[in-house]
Amino acid sequence: MRLKSNDPCWCGSGNKHKRCHGDRQALSYPPVHLGGVSAPRPVPDVIVRPDYVATGTVSTSRSPQVQDAESLVRLRRACSVAAEVLIRTGELVAVGTTTDELDAVAHSIYVELGAYPSDLHYQGYTKSICTSVNGVICHGIPDDRPLEDGDIVNIDVTAYIDGMHGDTSATFHAGTPRAAVAGLVDTTREATLRGIAAIRPFEPLQRIAEAIEPFAESRGYAVIREYGGHGIGATFHADPHVSHHIDRSDDHIVVPGMTFTVEPMLTSGRPTFHQAADGWTEHADDNRPSAQFEHTVLVTDAGAEILTVTADGATAVGTLDSISARR
Ligand SMILES: [Zn+2]
Structure with missing residues (x-):
């Protein structure tokens, strides 16, 4: 049951939700104005591209991605690079910075790391990251709109x-x-980690949704249904679809070696959205x-391991240790 106002x-x-983290005024933002998008950035020829x-078109298998010892070494490397790009790009988020500037920085870090x-x-997308601001649910395109205080x-x-x-x-x-927006962000981070912590080998994939959705609703947030996680490895977007909301028709069972993403989107409002004319941005x-x-995660014999951490274990998302202390 979703927390009421x-x-x-x-x-x-001790305050009513509507006078605290559910404060409508604090959670009110104007529609995100989409700005100008710069040209695609070049990648040196020496860096190997995916086929698409x-x-x-994507030529690699869409079936669930299950790693062996050899492929797992390579996937760990890709995940550690992604974690480093995210940390270093996130450090530059500031008032006045444009998301195109974030794209430029991220792009240069990928290239520096050989990725x-x-x-x-990918399917006509022309930027090196997605940047989704405020009421953009996902797939925002980096542009020349400067970030504003409170974004x-x-x-x-x-x-x-x-x-x-x-x-x-x-x-x-x-x-x-x-404060109300920080509550949304903190809760979404924790929901992601709780979902990962609930993964068990030979049990339903739905354990993730069962850990995420009731938790989100108990804090007054709704989970986006139309987008979920996905199998990942040699294929960017593979089966299974990882639902973050409870879906009794989902009969996927997870097995050791499987790799997929857990990536819930939580909203402080209604979980309905529409696509912009650019064909990507979901408002x-x-x-x-x-x-x-x-995070990209690996199903293990005991649960799940987060792969998207640097060699030193750093991540901008969080680790399972960070929630175990509070549970
Ligand atoms: Zn509160």
Whole structure:
């Protein structure tokens, strides 16, 4: 059951939700104005591209991605590169910075690390990351709109190297966070990690949704249904579809070696949205802010391991250790 506006707020303040983290004024943003988009950035010839860059079609298998020891080494590398691009790009989120500037920085880091930005020329997309601001649910295109004080921006990074894609995203604050919006961002981060922590081998994929959706609703947020995680490895977007909302028709069972993403999008408003004329940007119908975090994970004999961390274990998303202390 979704927390109601007159219920006591989930944070323990003792105030009604509508006077605290559900404050409508704090959660009210104008529609995100889409700005000008710059030309695609060049990638040095020495960097290996996925097939679809040249052919326009994905030739690799869409079936569930299950790794062996050899492929896992390569996937770990791709995931560590993605984690590093996300951390270093996220550090530059600030009032006045444009998402195109974030794209330029991310692009140069992919190239520095020897990776191809998987988004670039994927099904006609022309940028190296996605940047989704405020009421943009996902797939925002980096442009020349400067970030404003109180904005949030999700940066979604996918790196292709050694024949593997590693995918991770996080939501960052520009300037001073509004308390109600910070609640959304913190809850989405925690929901992502709770979903990953619930994964067990030979059990339903739905364990993830069962950990995420009731938690999100208990704090007054809704989970986006139409977008979910996906199998990942040699293929960027493979089966299974990883639902973050409870779907009794989903009968997928996870097995050790499977790799997929967990990437819930939570909104403070209604979970309905529409696509912009650019064919990518998904705007919330009510413009209420939404947040998203994402890791690429490996199913193990005991649960799941997060792969999108640097060699030093760093991530802009968070680790399972960061939630275990609070559960
Ligand atoms: Zn509160």
